[in-house]
Amino acid sequence: MTSNAHLLERRRRLLGGAYRLFYTEPVHLVSGSGVWLRDSDGKTYLDAYNNVASVGHCHPLVVEALATQAATLNTHTRYLHEAVLLYAERLLELMPDALGNVMFTCTGSEANDLALRAAKVFTGGTGIIITKHAYHGVTELTAGLSPSLGAGAPPAHDVYFVSAPDPLHDGNADGTLFASNVRAALERMRADGVTPCALLVDTIFSSDGIQPFPRGALRLAADEMRAAGGVFIADEVQAGVGRTGTHMWGFARHGVVPDLVTMGKPLGDGHPIGAVAARPAIFDMFGDKARYFNTFGGNPVSARVGLAVLDVIRDEGLLENAATVGAAMEQAVRFLQSREACIADVRAAGLYLGAEIVDTATGAPDAVRAAAIVNAMRADGVLISNSGPAGNVLKIRPPLCFSLHNVDRLASCLESSIAMSA
Amino acid sequence: MTSNAHLLERRRRLLGGAYRLFYTEPVHLVSGSGVWLRDSDGKTYLDAYNNVASVGHCHPLVVEALATQAATLNTHTRYLHEAVLLYAERLLELMPDALGNVMFTCTGSEANDLALRAAKVFTGGTGIIITKHAYHGVTELTAGLSPSLGAGAPPAHDVYFVSAPDPLHDGNADGTLFASNVRAALERMRADGVTPCALLVDTIFSSDGIQPFPRGALRLAADEMRAAGGVFIADEVQAGVGRTGTHMWGFARHGVVPDLVTMGKPLGDGHPIGAVAARPAIFDMFGDKARYFNTFGGNPVSARVGLAVLDVIRDEGLLENAATVGAAMEQAVRFLQSREACIADVRAAGLYLGAEIVDTATGAPDAVRAAAIVNAMRADGVLISNSGPAGNVLKIRPPLCFSLHNVDRLASCLESSIAMSA
Structure with a gap:
């Protein structure tokens, strides 16, 4: 054998x-x-x-940050610690000014799940628009917003599907088609008596076949959702943290400022880190209704690792x-x-x-x-x-x-x- | 300042x-x-x-395992790696024989969320029984099964509440009261036309006020749920991994073998590790319907850390x-x-x-x-x-x-x- x-x-x-x-x-x-x-x-x-x-695999500066902090202290956000604040500051410096808060999780699934919980409280709505072959995570809620997982994950409540941009096949070069798809989904929502909550998209549509174009499509679509009272959540688990070269975040290529930004995979060079950035009004309203504690999210070791990754991206x-x-x-x-x-x-x-x-x-x-x-x-x-x-x-x-x-x-x-x- | x-x-x-x-x-x-x-x-x-x-904080052998593996390779379960298998073997050796599979997540929230997804597929039911002041996590599903979080987290669908054992106040010393509470909840479920899915409990009822007694209560209650076609999920995030001294797991104090066991907090001495052990029939049926991939869950670094924690528990x-x-x-x-x-x-x-x-x-x-x-x-x-x-x-x-x-x-x-x- x-x-x-x-x-x-x-x-x-x-x-x-x-x-x-x-x-x-x-x-x-x-x-x-x-x-x-x-x-x-x-x-x-x-x-x-x-x-x-x-x-890069096993980057020495990231490994050093991990090992040093793990040998010093690894605890949680119910005590004060400076590392989580330094990391929050660094992440938010890389975001548009409107995104003034960040909360920490351990995975992109948890980040999307948290962003949706906060969006539901903030908007009072439940209707969520995603693309037809989206992937957003493995919790019950996010797996239900991940048709690319196949029929095994039952769709979440009040989910509405739109085709992702696909200029090769749909011929649309200016992003108006995606926006009109979102508008049509909002009309279906209205007909069903469902209040809009969020448009949630992976900003490079990776599971929809990798669709970086047309640029601007996300801005037009976000405008539609906001006009209907919902929020725009940019899932940056794929496109974020420098991947696209021209911008730190996939949404920035589209000239749009999201209401919430979710992050995962690339943040920790392998270490489990997730995060959600948001307009402060959203987390304030969420915090008024619910407290949030993620045992490992934002711990000192994860924060030092996240800072080291951002340092390496800048310094190299x-x-x-x-x-x-x-x-x-x-x-x-x-x-x-x-x-x-x-x-x-x-x-x-x-x-x-x-x-x-x-x-x-x-x-x-x-x-x-x-x-x-x-x-x-x-x-x-x-x-x-x-x-x-x-x-x-x-x-x-x-x-x-x-x-x-x-x-x-x-x-x-x-x-x-x-x-x-x- | x-x-x-x-x-x-x-x-x-x-x-x-x-x-x-x-x-x-x-x-x-x-x-x-x-x-x-x-x-x-x-x-x-x-x-x-x-x-x-x-x-113990910053245990040198755990830190060494973390640092050594992080400097060698940190990838995921879509490639073969021995560490995740060694860790799975070690965890399962500590479990009753009936629990033959284990899957890995990053947090206890993700573990409970996954266990419930699998339980729903396996039983075809949706009705979940929890205690009145339970805490099971921060995903939308598990926060909805965490009344101890307060009114901010809306209850999950088809959730039924029972009082936790509390011999000081309820006077019951043999566990029959908790079992009869579960039986009554199953009757309410039946009256509502809801198919039973799971009884989910923290095996030391920590957020219900820490209730280690009466021993045997969980066995009687699990029998009720199984007789109705549902499964028993032991949440070991609090009582597990040696905490109770007499047994590695809280459920074992009650003389019961769960269908699924969820683990979190203590597994990694601070490193984000969660896990779900289950009867193989449950994960086989889940796997037939859905694939599961948790980017960071069961990665080589987490597996080596988890192994080091089990080594220390044994060796010390x-x-x-x-x-x-x-x-x-x-x-x-x-x-x-x-x-x-x-x-x-x-x-x-x-x-x-x-x-x-x-x-x-x-x-x-x-x-x-x-x-x-x-x-x-x-x-x-x-x-x-x-x-x-x-x-x-x-x-x-x-x-x-x-x-x-x-x-x-x-x-x-x-x-x-x-x-x-x-």
Whole structure:
């Protein structure tokens, strides 16, 4: 029995049937550094997928902050501690002025759940608009707002679905279509006698197939929701913390100031940190009705780790790197697109790239070939994944420290993997 | 402006109105070691409250495991990794054989939320029974099952309330009253046309005033719920991981095997770890309907930390310590009770003790005096808190490494604080 087969058997036996692994042949990782990962056979992989390791795997300054604070004090927000305040200040400095408060959780799921609880209290409404293939978390509430999880997660109460922007297929280049979809959903809500609460969107629509365009669509849509008395919640678990290169947050690319901003995955370079920024009026009204205490949220260790991640992004120029290297990555994949008919579209913002794979004969979405490409790249030592309603969009989302040299390796691996998957 | 006043102002301005602090004069902690904490003025506190720091603040072996794994690899359960499997094996070894699977989250809230999602799929029911002053978390679902949070958290759908066991006031010594309360709630459910899903209880009823007795009450109540087609979920966030001294889990004191067990606070000695153990049939059915992925849950760093905590409990004999020192703590507080009429009851299991404070003239619950005692102890350098529906139960729940010497200090501080609060 090989080591991996043994791990697979133990995993199935111990963890049960709800877990999934990446790749036809799962990867057994044992160490990581920067953009590199190593498996139990000593094989090295270029990580072009993991945004959780936002500033690179095992960044020494992040590990040092973690270890130092964990050896000093790890307690909670019912005592005073300066680290959580310093971290709150740093996060809010990176936000529009209107977002004056931040609360801490441990995960993006908890962040979305909390933002929705606060939005319900603030608006008095219950109607929530999300996209048709959204993903917002794994709590009962957020799983119910995650149709991309499939039929197993029953829809939340008073949820209304809209199509995500998709200029390749819907032909709309100015964002008015998404706004009119939201307006139509609000009309359905009104007809049902449901009071609007929130428009909740992942600002790069990753599970809807990675849709960074048209810019401005979110501003127009947020205007519709606000005119109806609801709030706009920007889910920055995917696009946030420098990912798009031009801006720290995905919503900023759309020229909109959200009422609430939820954060997760990339905040802690792997350490469990989530957060919700909000207009103070929202948290004040929530706080008048309910107290909130998240045992581990905003603890001194998490706060020091979060601060270290923001320090590294600033000191290593990772926002600028995401812009520069992201542009090169897009150019490289576009060059492949010019030669490979199976790539129907390339969509990117900074270091977040989606490449739509289609059947070269029919032009139809080709999830089988997308999966074949992903698995061929894994075999060749480059980690990416696939996404989207039809599962045919290559999802390329490397750590922010990805280099031009890494782009060359990614592109050559993608080229050979496309050839091998034909 | 004093340092604390400045921190309070920044906190209110940055974090908003939903956060609460302990004590009339909040404590500004800067370091911790074992059962000791230190504030910014260099004052030392004996920690007789924090179960999160289960094996002691900043335990060197836990910090070492954290730092070593964080410097090696921190990724997620979509790749193979041995640490999560070793941790799953160790946790399940400590459970009854029927509980053969475990899934990982980051918090106790997420654990309860996941257990309820799985229970709903498994039973096809929605009716949930909880106690009248329960606390089970901060997600929308679990906050809706936490009446102790007050009116700000709207009750979840199909929730039914029962009184917690309270032998001092309800006079029932054999647990049949709690079981008959559950049976009556099931009858109300039936009358409403609601299908039973779960009985969910904190196995030491901490927010209901700390009620470790009568032993066996949970077994009888679980039998009622199972006979009606629902499952029994033991919330071990409070009583679990060795706290009660005689057993690793609170449910075991009651001679019952739960269908699902949820864990949180004490698992990681401060690091965010939650978990749900279950009968495999439950997670298999859940997994057939839905996939589950918690980005940070069960990551290699959390798994190594969780393993280190279990190692320390075993190697330092902390379960036995909780029994021995807990018995001495109970004896010391009972001795005070024999001399202080304001202590109406002392209830303890291992290192979890509740002492009910009443008005010496009327015998009525005296939350004001309980708070005065808590604040006087804080001023004298010992940290405890108060709990219960009337807020009059002193809540004493120190790290598991509490010593007999620490008990002396706690008891003398409690004695003088009772005198000063008269």
